[in-house]
Every structure is written in structure tokens, then in C-alpha cells.
Amino acid sequence: MDTPPKAIAGVSTFVDDRLGAGSFLKRNLRKMFPDHWSFLLGEIALYSFVILLLTGTFLTFWFRPTMGEVMYNGAYEPLKGVMMSEAYASALNISFDVRGGLLIRQIHHWAALLFIAGMVVHMLRVFFTGAYRKPRELNWLIGILLLSLALFEGLTGYSLPDDLLSGAGLRITQGVILSIPLIGTYIQFFLFGGEYPGEDIISRFFTLHILLIPGILLALITAHMILMWVQKHTQMPGKGRTERNVVGAPFYPAFMAKAGAYFLFTFGVLALLGTFAQINPIWLFGPYTPADISAGSQPDWYMGFLEGSLRLMPAWEINLFGTSGGTIPLSVLIPALLPLGLIMTGLALYPFLEQWVTGDRREHHIVDRPRNNPHRTSIGISAMTFYGVLWLLGANDEISANFHIGLYETTIFGRVAVFLGPAIAYFVTYRICLGLQRKDAEIVSHGVESGVIKRMPNGEYIEVHTPPADDILAHMRGKKEIPVIESAADREGIPPKGARSLIGRLRAKMSKAYGTDRVPLEEGHGEEHVAVGAGEHKEGH
Amino acid sequence: MTDNTIDQPEDRVPKRVIGTPPPSEAILKEEPAHKPEALLGVKLQDPESARKAERVVALLFAIAFLAGVGFIASYVIFQVGTLEKTSASNFALGGTLTLALLALAAGITTWVRRIMPKYSMIQERHPMASDSETRESVKETFLAGANESGFVKYKLLRRTLLLAAAPLGLAPIVLLRDLGPLPGTKLRHTVWGEPTKNGKPRRLITEGTGQPIRAADFNSPGGILSVVPEGHEHDLNALAKATLILLKFRPEELKSGTNLNWTHDGIVAYSKICTHVGCPAALYEQTTHHILCPCHQSTFDAADGAKVVFGPAARPLPQLPIGIDEEGYLVAKADFNVPVGPSFWERGDAEKEAREKAEKA
The missing domain is CATH 1.10.287 (Helix Hairpins)
Known part of the structure; x- marks a missing residue:
């Protein structure tokens, strides 16, 4: 093709004449996107969100978000004649009276699970590789906001069908809101329009779920994308890659096509799950009543850690003013707010705390391999362990039933493990990181085993080592030192200004621990880097 | 992608000496116009x-x-x-x-x-920060604009503008006031304490069947029955606080935690609403008399005033005073003497308050 087809040329000219889109396209059509499998994780979340919007819109065509009582008269025989809320009845109708309704509802639910899962693994990738560092702190904060909002989006959506299971989740939400000191009862009465459950909560959650929260999510996701576009993607260390360039495939045509295919893959897998993996069979649960519950009620996976922390907590409650009020139900308040607050606040502050500790104000576009920043990696794994224990204990009744362990034993185990687990994880991760660094250092300085055994003139057998492949070597040499703030005393024994106070000394100490490279890569073995096949092999030990 | 080479393949053929024709016959033929x-x-x-x-x-x-x-x-x-x-x-x-x-x-x-x-193409990056000249120019423009606007100079303008904005900022919050009624003391009472239409005590109704319960017929030690208040069988707001579990014990099984005056012939009624976050405490273990809430596994001893044995619930399930009416059906003699369900700020130590009241009386 020598000239663009008329249709495209015509439209392009029309748009360019009016908007001057040409210069934008000139700069951006060949925008580079670096390649690494871990860069695809966030895209899963993005595409899941698109699928959520599409399937969710379909569902709203039939769903009726009202709690008025109706007698069910739909296609599902076992519930015929049962009194239920219109919301539940319409959710049943979507499943049994609308062709494809059940499929779309199940895809919607699966997409919600995948949306949050995609966000979480994407966030872990960004954390462990240090991709949140300057200049990307703002995008990191937007990401934390997105994750928090997505949890609320999930919670409000989960409550809409008004079946017995979703009602149990709503009841727990109400109990948690009541526990808030001073204003808890007021918030509860305002949110539910009076006493629980009232007749307003479904329509209110509906508005939040389909308008307010998705609107904010959409705006933030757009901002997230724009920032990523403007700042250009980070890249893994490797051959030819520097802090001043991006090496990869161009947006047009390769990345564009790949992204399109990836969207279809995500959609395809969700359709597969929605077809063959039944999720939330609401017709089995029956309509909601606060008087009943089914045993083994489990929330969606992303709420599991809150469920677990509620289960672990001992029965603490204080009455500040004795019989006249001031009740603080710590057994609800602490587990419901503390882990979530701790994790989200910790995540939001981490880039700034790290900058404060390392004094590193440089821009970073080449990401770290997790092993090369062992303290960060250990902190991350430690936090994951904390979350993981809570999450696991959110299903302690299932664990107890399936593995024949006493129910209370699992709880007591969890109470210990939630503190001990992260500490052990920290230590183990740290050692593993150092071990991996040593392995890298050995490969860089001595090469890789070639499998060739050589006999020396003195009769000794040795294995010949060959230099590693260029790209692998470049990947390993991408390790960068972590800066340490200046804290050593000068000649007169006076420490620098920032390191005199208690906090300053602590900062200096942390900086030293955080930044000191315990396994530096050995340099200066020039002869190792001769090409394979050049004849002279470095003979290792 | 593993082949991330950015180097071009080396020329296998020696480079042409300047001035000599290229090695191939291409010298006469025209090159294709757009050879990739x-x-x-x-x-x-x-x-x-x-x-x-x-x-x-x-x-x-x-x-x-x-x-x-x-x-x-x-x-x-x-x-x-x-x-x-x-x-x-x-x-x-x-x-x-x-x-x-x-x-x-x-x-x-x-x-x-x-x-x-x-x-494996390369694109240059540029630092995100703009150069100092740009920054300086923006700073000057900003200062010029600020001064031109008079926002700095005219104090009264500035202060009244902020004053004008304050109530408008609060307006959306004020507008939300009618989202719901104020709590008042609603959380302290259930329908068990309200008078019925005919003025008779409120009967206990079996959930599901809707039948009242004759005390003489309720004889199932070991089982629990889910009970709702007469006249409110399908009123979810009432059920969220007033649902009961009904159990029958042999007299020797009951311990001091249970108020015997509030039982009838070994039949005890507790609130079904868990005191932790309000799930229905629906599981019962016959051998230990333990009531278990399936949500967070708070466990209560049904024989001992439903006091907490394990789990995150901090208070026992409140006991409802029950008796029988003239026809022999189980009825509520009064409301719960403490608020049921999850704790809230205004609740206070209602158990202690109730005890003190009882001692005075």
C-alpha cells in the first residue's frame, strides 16, 4: 500500500483541519511499549472493568432496585408464590426469563472478581519492582484510590440481588457501621433510611453501584491511563535499556493489536467462567429475611480478609461512661477498620517513606528486580502474609470442616499467625533475596556452567564456565545501588544536620539498613565478556 | 519476547570498496519502490x-x-x-x-x-520537569495575574468571597439530612414490648408455618425453634430485632445465667440476633447447648443465659421473658430488658443498668 485509502485519508484530513490531531498522532502512533509478562496484569483489570460496564448495563435493563414486596410469579417453579422483594424477583427474572440473562449475570460477577484480582496483582507488581517511584507516585496514589473504591463497588453490587446470602453481607455491614463511635447509629439510620433493613438501601446502593462509584472509577482510570501515557511505561533492566529511553514495540500496529487480542482473551475467559463455573446461584438461597442465614456463608474473595479479621478478634468491648453510653465495640471496630486502614495507608505512604529513608529524589524508569531491594520485598511479602492469614481465616469454618480441625483451634492459630506469620515471612524473604543476589553475582563474575568437563595437566578435573548470554548479563547488571543518606560524623565528630535528632538518627539507621548492598556485583573481570565461541573460555572453579 | 536485541545483524558480506559497483546485478534494475x-x-x-x-x-x-x-x-x-x-x-x-x-x-x-x-525499537525519554525558564515564566504569569485580579490587594473582597463559599459548601451535607430519621431510642426496643391490637400479650409464632406455639406441645429438648412475633411475621424491620430462638431444657440443665422467672416449664427464649454484628445465631449443638453464629463463630451457652463461650461477640444473647396466655400459647411477658443485636455508641452497659434496676425493684 503506497497511499492511505481515501476513506481514511479523507476523515483524517477533516479531523486534522479542525483539531490539528496530526501532531498528536505523529508523536504517539509509534509510542513504545516495553514487553514483560508482568506488564500485562493491570490490563486484565482494565479490560474486566470494560466488561463490567457492558454486562452491568445489560443487567440494569431488567433489574428493579426496589424493596417493595411482590409475590414471585416467574419461571422458576420452586419459588412460585413466595413473597420477596422486587429486587430479588427481578434478579430471578434476569436468570430465568431473559435469554442470556443468566450468562451475563454470571460474567458480571466473575468479571468483578477478576477486576479486583487484576488490580491487586498489578499493584503487587508495581510495588515489588519499585515502579511507584518518582515520577509515578501520583499514579500510584490513583491506583490505591481505585482499589479502595473497587472494594466498595463490589460491596454495593453484592448486596443488590437481595437474596439470603447478599443480605447476610448487608447485615454485617450494618453491624460494622453501628460500631462507629459517636456517629455510628446516625450513619446507619441515614444510610438505611431508618432501622435495618428498611426499604431504601437497595435503591440507594443501586445508585452508588451503577452511577456514582463507576463514574469516579472511570474518571480515575482515565487519569491513570493518561499519566501512564505521558510518563511512558517503565521497563525491566536489560540490554540497551537506560533511564533515558524506552525499548519495545510501537503502539501502532503491534501493541494496538496485542491489546485488542488481550481484551478478547479476558472476555473469552470470563465468558468461559460465566458459562461453566456457576457463581452465586441466587435462586438456591431464597429471599432475604434477617431471621435466617445459611451456614457456611462466604463473601466474595476480596472481602474475605475482613471476614477473617472479624472472626479472629477476641471479644473486647468498652463502655466509656458505664451505663449511660460511650460503648466502643472493639471486637467489631478494630477488625473492620484496622487491617484495611493499615494496608491502604501503608500502601499510599510507602513511596514517600521510602524516599524519606533513602533520600532518593531521582527519576526512575528502569524498575528493580524484587531481589535487588531486599527490604522492600520483605516488607511486601510480610504485608501479603498478614493479609493472607486474615483471608485464610475468613474461611476457617470451611477449613475446619474439610480438614477436620477444631473450629476454635483454627481461630487461635490465626490469632497467633497474624502476628508471627509476617515476622517469619520478613526474615525468610530477606534471606531468599540475598541468596538470589549471590546467585546473580556468581553468574556475573564466573559465568554459567557449560557442562564441559576439562582435565587439567595436573590431573584435576574442572567444569568449564562460559560467560552468560548478553541479554541475561545486561538484565543482571541492571541492579542499581539504593542510596543511603549522609549520616557519618564529620572530622570534629559532629553528625550532619539532619541526623542529630532522635528521628534523624533513626532515619539514618534505617537508611543504612535499607540501602546497604550486602552482595555487590563484582566488576572488573573484563576477560569474562568475550563472546561464546571465541575459543578462550574462562575456566571456573 | 526473548530476542530483545537492538543490534543489527552483522554484515556477512564484506563492505564494498568506494567507487566499485555493488556486487549484485542490481545496478541496472530499478529497486522496488517500497521494498520493506x-x-x-x-x-x-x-x-x-x-x-x-x-x-x-x-x-x-x-x-x-x-x-x-x-x-x-x-x-x-x-x-x-x-x-x-x-x-x-x-x-x-x-x-x-x-x-x-x-x-x-x-x-x-x-x-x-x-x-x-x-x-525492539528505541524511544527517548525526557525528564518530566519543565526547564527552569518555563517555570520562571509561569511563576511570573501567575504573580502578574494574581496582582491584576486584585485578589491580594482587596481584603474585603477576598474575605467576603470565602464567607460566601462556606454555606454553599455545607449545603450538600445539609441536604442529606432527610436520608433517614434520627435514631432516638429505636434500637433499645423491639415489637415484643409493644401492645397488640386486641390488647392481649403478643404470642410467639413459629417462623415459616406461622402457627402459635402451645407450651405443652413444645417438647423437643435438643432442638431449637426459630420464632417471630405475632402480627409481624413478615415485617423485616421487626424481625431484624425481634427474632427469637426457643429451646427447651430439663430443669436440672439450666444454670445461674438463665433467668428462671422468664422461662416457662424449661422453655427459654433468646434473641436470635447475634450481639456481634447482627447475623442470626442459627446453629445449635445439642450436646454442649452451644448456640453458634455462622458468620463469625461467636458461641453462646444456651443453658447459662447464652453467655459468650468463644468468639468475637462481647455480650450474651438477651433473654426474653415468656409465659403462657389463657389458651396455653407462649407469649412475651415484656420486652427485652437490654437492646438486642450489635453494640452501638449510645448503648452503654445496659446489662449492668438492668441488674441495678432489678435489685432496686
């Missing part, structure tokens, strides 16, 4: 294998087409209604949709990987 020129970092695919790949891609796209047609056909063919029909429709629609999407995705991926070139 190898841009730096663009490694073209072998045309032969690309041709083969095209056939694979075409096959996948054809499958996607057929599956898409199948989806539309399934919509027409399969109707919904019963569990079986809905299930068949679901499998047909979902199966064809999945196949169409995955085949299309696989086709495009094959196209990218085996027909498009392998890319």
Missing part, C-alpha cells in the same frame, strides 16, 4: 512462515465467525424458563460466545507474533 526497509529495531518475519501463519490466522477467524453465528442461532433456538432449559441455553450461548472470543483473540495474537515484525 528495515527500520532500526524492526526485524521482519520470514515471508514463507508468515504465509503459513496467515492460513492459521484465517482458520481461527473462520472459527470465530462460525461460533458467532452459532451464538445468534442459539439465542433463537434455545428458550429459557425451567432450570433445564435455562441451563441448556446458558451452555449454548456461553459456549459459542467463549469460542468466538477466544478464536478471535488467538487469531490476532498469531497475526502479531508470526506476521508482524519483531520489534
